[in-house]
Amino acid sequence: MTTILTFIAVFGTLVVIHELGHYYFAKKAGILVREFSVGFGPKIFAHRKGETTYTIRLLPLGGYVRMAGYEEETDIRPGMPVTVKLDDAGHVSVINLYSKKQLADAVPLEVTSFDLERELFIEGRQRSEIDQTVRYPVNRDALVIEQDGTTVQIAPIDRQFQSAPLIQRMLTNFAGPLNNLLLAIVTFILIAFLQGGIISNEPRAGKVEPGSPAEAAGLEEGDLIRTIDGEKMDSWVEMVLTIQEHPEEELTLEVQKPEGATETLTVVPEADTTEDGQTYGLIGVNASMETSIIAKISYGFTQTWNIITQIGSVLLSMVTGGFSVDMFGGPVAIYATTEAVVQTGAAGILNWLAVLSINLGIINLLPVPALDGGKLLLNVIEGIRGKPLSEEKEGIITLIGVGLLFLLMVVVTWNDIQRFFLR
Incomplete structure (x- = not known):
C-alpha cells in the first residue's frame, strides 16, 4: 500500500507541476483554460472557480490542461436535444447537454445550427413548435454542461489558443517541461537542506569510524588525501576506487591537514566481500560534507x-x-x-x-x-x-x-x- 500511495503521489506531483506550467502561461496569454484535470477517464470530482473547472478523474496516470481551441472538439451537434437557460435579456447563459441534469426554467431545443465562436448564437426547434426554429443569442461567458456532466465555459474565437501571439503560444508549450526542470532544482535543494549539506567530491576525510584502519593510521576528519602510493587523487570517487582495489595491502597516503601541514600516513584497508564474491578494500572513512x-x-x-x-x-x-x-x-x-x-x-x-x-x-x-x-x-x-x-x-x-x-x-x-x- 505504501508503494502504491507513493507512486500515485510522485506521479501526480509530476503531472500537476507540468500542467501548471501550461496553465499559468495560457492564462497570462489570455487563452481560456476550460478545464484543469488530474487523471483521465470518468470524472470523480469537479469544482469550478473563475473560468476554469478543476477535475479529478479515475485513472491517475496523467492529466491535462484543456485550452480553448487546442485539439478539442465541441460536443454539440445538429439534431441533438439540449436545454438552454436564458437570462433576463433573453440571452443563453447555460447550454445543458447532460441528460441526467435538469435546469429550472430551461427551454428544450433540438439544435439545427449554432456558432459559439464568432456570431455566438444557438438555433433550434422547440418541442411545442416542431416546424418553427428559434434563434437565441449566447453570452460570451455562457456555460456548457457537457455530456459527462462537466461544466465548462464557451470559447469565443479571440479567447482560443490559436488567437494568441506566436511567442505566447511557444511559451505556453514550453512551460510544462520548464516546470519539470524547476521542480527538480527545488527538490534537489530541499534534499540538500534535509541532509544538512552536500557530499563533497573532494578526496577529503569526513567522519572517521572508530576502530577503523583509517583511525589506526592517524587519519582525521578534514584531512585532504593528496596522493595514494604517489598517485594523485583528484576526487573522492577516484580515492575510493583506488582503496577498493587494494584490500589488505599497505598503502601510503600523503595527507594535507586543515591547517596546511603535510603528513605521510600508512594504512592497510580491511577486506570485505560483495554478494557475488568480489573482495574489495575499505578503510572506514566517510566523505566530507559541504554545509554552506x-x-x-x-x-x-x-x-x-x-x-x-x-x-x-x-x-x-x-x-x-x-x-x-x-x-x-x-x-x-x-x-x-x-x-x-x-x-x-x-x-x-x-x-x-x-x-x-x-x-x-x-x-x-x-x-x-x-x-x-x-x-x-x-x-x-x-x-x-x-x-x-x-x-x-x-x-x-x-x-x-x-x-x-x-x-x-x-x-x-x-x-x-x-x-x-x-x-
Whole structure:
C-alpha cells in the first residue's frame, strides 16, 4: 500500500507541476483554460472557480490542461436535444447537454445550427413548435454542461489558443517541461537542506569510524588525501576506487591537514566481500560534507544539470549506437523502481521525484508530434513560413505522433512487465 500511495503521489506531483506550467502561461496569454484535470477517464470530482473547472478523474496516470481551441472538439451537434437557460435579456447563459441534469426554467431545443465562436448564437426547434426554429443569442461567458456532466465555459474565437501571439503560444508549450526542470532544482535543494549539506567530491576525510584502519593510521576528519602510493587523487570517487582495489595491502597516503601541514600516513584497508564474491578494500572513512547555504542551493542546479547531461548522452547513443526498447521505462518500470525507492526513506523518494521530473521534461521537449517539443517545432515552422500549417495537415501530423507514441507505450509496457514481473 505504501508503494502504491507513493507512486500515485510522485506521479501526480509530476503531472500537476507540468500542467501548471501550461496553465499559468495560457492564462497570462489570455487563452481560456476550460478545464484543469488530474487523471483521465470518468470524472470523480469537479469544482469550478473563475473560468476554469478543476477535475479529478479515475485513472491517475496523467492529466491535462484543456485550452480553448487546442485539439478539442465541441460536443454539440445538429439534431441533438439540449436545454438552454436564458437570462433576463433573453440571452443563453447555460447550454445543458447532460441528460441526467435538469435546469429550472430551461427551454428544450433540438439544435439545427449554432456558432459559439464568432456570431455566438444557438438555433433550434422547440418541442411545442416542431416546424418553427428559434434563434437565441449566447453570452460570451455562457456555460456548457457537457455530456459527462462537466461544466465548462464557451470559447469565443479571440479567447482560443490559436488567437494568441506566436511567442505566447511557444511559451505556453514550453512551460510544462520548464516546470519539470524547476521542480527538480527545488527538490534537489530541499534534499540538500534535509541532509544538512552536500557530499563533497573532494578526496577529503569526513567522519572517521572508530576502530577503523583509517583511525589506526592517524587519519582525521578534514584531512585532504593528496596522493595514494604517489598517485594523485583528484576526487573522492577516484580515492575510493583506488582503496577498493587494494584490500589488505599497505598503502601510503600523503595527507594535507586543515591547517596546511603535510603528513605521510600508512594504512592497510580491511577486506570485505560483495554478494557475488568480489573482495574489495575499505578503510572506514566517510566523505566530507559541504554545509554552506550556497553549496546547498548550488546543488539544485548542478545536480539537475548532471542528470540532463546523462539523459542527453543516452539519447545521443540511441542515434549513434542504435535503439533499444530497454532504454525506456513506462509506468510499470516507474512503479517497480518506486517499490525499491520507498525503502530508502524520504530523501530517496525526493531524489526519485527529481530524476523522474527531469526525464519527463527532457522527453517532452523531443521534436516528436503530440509532445511539447513537436508543438514547439510546429511553432518554429509557423514563424519561418509566416503562417501556421493548415488545421488538416497539423491534425494529420499530430495523429501520426499520437499513434507512434501509443505503439511505443504498448511495447515499453510489455517489455517492463517481462523485465520486472515475468523473469
